[in-house]
Amino acid sequence: MKWKPYLTPIRSFDPDEARAFLNHRPVDQVTLVDVRQPGEYQAGHIPGARLIPLPELVDRLDDIPRNFPVIVYCSSGPRSRAACQLMTLDDSFGEIINLTGGFNAWEGEAALGRENQGLTxxxxxxxxxxxxxxxxxxxxxxxxxxxxxxxxxxxxxxxxxxxxxxxxxxxxxxxxxxxxxxxxxxxxxxxxxxxxxxxxxxxxxxxxxxxxxxxxxxxxxxxxxxxxxxxxxxxxxxxxxxxxxxxxxxxxxxxxxxxxxxxxxxxxxxxxxxxxxxxxxxx
Structure with missing residues (x-):
């Protein structure tokens, strides 16, 4: 792993920008990462988001694809910004984007349930x-x-x-x-x-x-x-x-x-x- 200086500037999208970005990309060419806790995810999350709580992020970076942009969100922004900073320390990631306002500001389509909801x-x-x-x-x-x-x-x-x-x-x-x-x-x-x-x-x-x-x-x-x-x-x-x-x-x-x-x-x-x-x- 190559290390970058901490507090690297992070690209941010507001909810409208994020929605437009997602709407214009194939579903397999962007990754959504939800860094909230499981209970928050269960109550509502952006469809297709991968749940990787912030405390687990460092140990689960390999769960995130490297070859496409990654949009990271939490409830209101602070945790996702911290997550983006951690991810920028790894040069193998490409574009990393923070969702400003987080899920609280999303006001768009949402899915419910645990990570394994419906996966029976x-x-x-x-x-x-x-x-x-x-x-x-x-x-x-x-x-x-x-x-x-x-x-x-x-x-x-x-x-x-x-x-x-x-x-x-x-x-x-x-x-x-x-x-x-x-x-x-x-x-x-x-x-x-x-x-x-x-x-x-x-x-x-x-x-x-x-x-x-x-x-x-x-x-x-x-x-x-x-x-x-x-x-x-x-x-x-x-x-x-x-x-x-x-x-x-x-x-x-x-x-x-x-x-x-x-x-x-x-x-x-x-x-x-x-x-x-x-x-x-x-x-």
């Missing part, structure tokens, strides 16, 4: 076939949830919104089916993959009731519905990125990266939809 589906030994079947099932669960809610709400605008959300999940499933046909079985049909897929859980590894109990949405309010959809997509993005770090098979990791990128794109579109609802320009 991903032991690390999954084959590409198993990864695709799990992902297809998670998408199916969310699609069925949206379709069921379409029948329960009265607001015509919210009904159209649920129908649109269900169609998006159908597109995700079609993408997974094409990937399955490309690398596993060219002859498999939609109903066959549905039968083989994981059942009973939504994207992100939580059940329908767990999402409802936590967020308690007002079902006739379109903003509440989009907020819930964003929360589910953020949880899914977080799950796929965490799963990618433990899966051994290289093809499986690439599949998880592609799926995570799709979830990220959908999350961006949902954010734009929310902006339109707030401004009154959504159609």
């Amino acid at each position: 589906f991903f032991t690390g030994a999954e084959t590409p076939r198993e990864i695709l079947e799990i992902a297809y099932g998670l998408e199916q669960g969310l699609r069925e949830f949206y379709l069921s809610m379409d029948k329960q709400v009265k607001n015509p605008g919210v009904r159209r919104l649920f129908a649109t959300l269900a169609r998006v999940e159908t597109l995700h499933q079609e993408s997974i089916l094409r990937e399955y046909q490309r690398i596993i079985d060219p002859s498999i049909k939609e109903d066959q993959l549905t039968a083989a897929a994981l059942q009973g859980t939504l994207e992100g590894g939580m059940t329908t009731q767990e999402y409802i109990d936590y967020y308690m949405p007002q079902w006739e309010d379109p903003e509440d519905v989009v907020f819930l959809a964003m929360a589910i997509e953020a949880q899914a993005l977080d799950l796929y990125l965490r799963a990618k770090t433990r899966v051994v098979d290289e093809t499986s990791r690439k599949i998880l990266t592609r799926i995570a990128q799709e979830e990220k794109s959908h999350l961006v579109h949902l954010g734009e939809l929310m902006d339109g609802l707030i401004s009154g320009t959504a159609t």
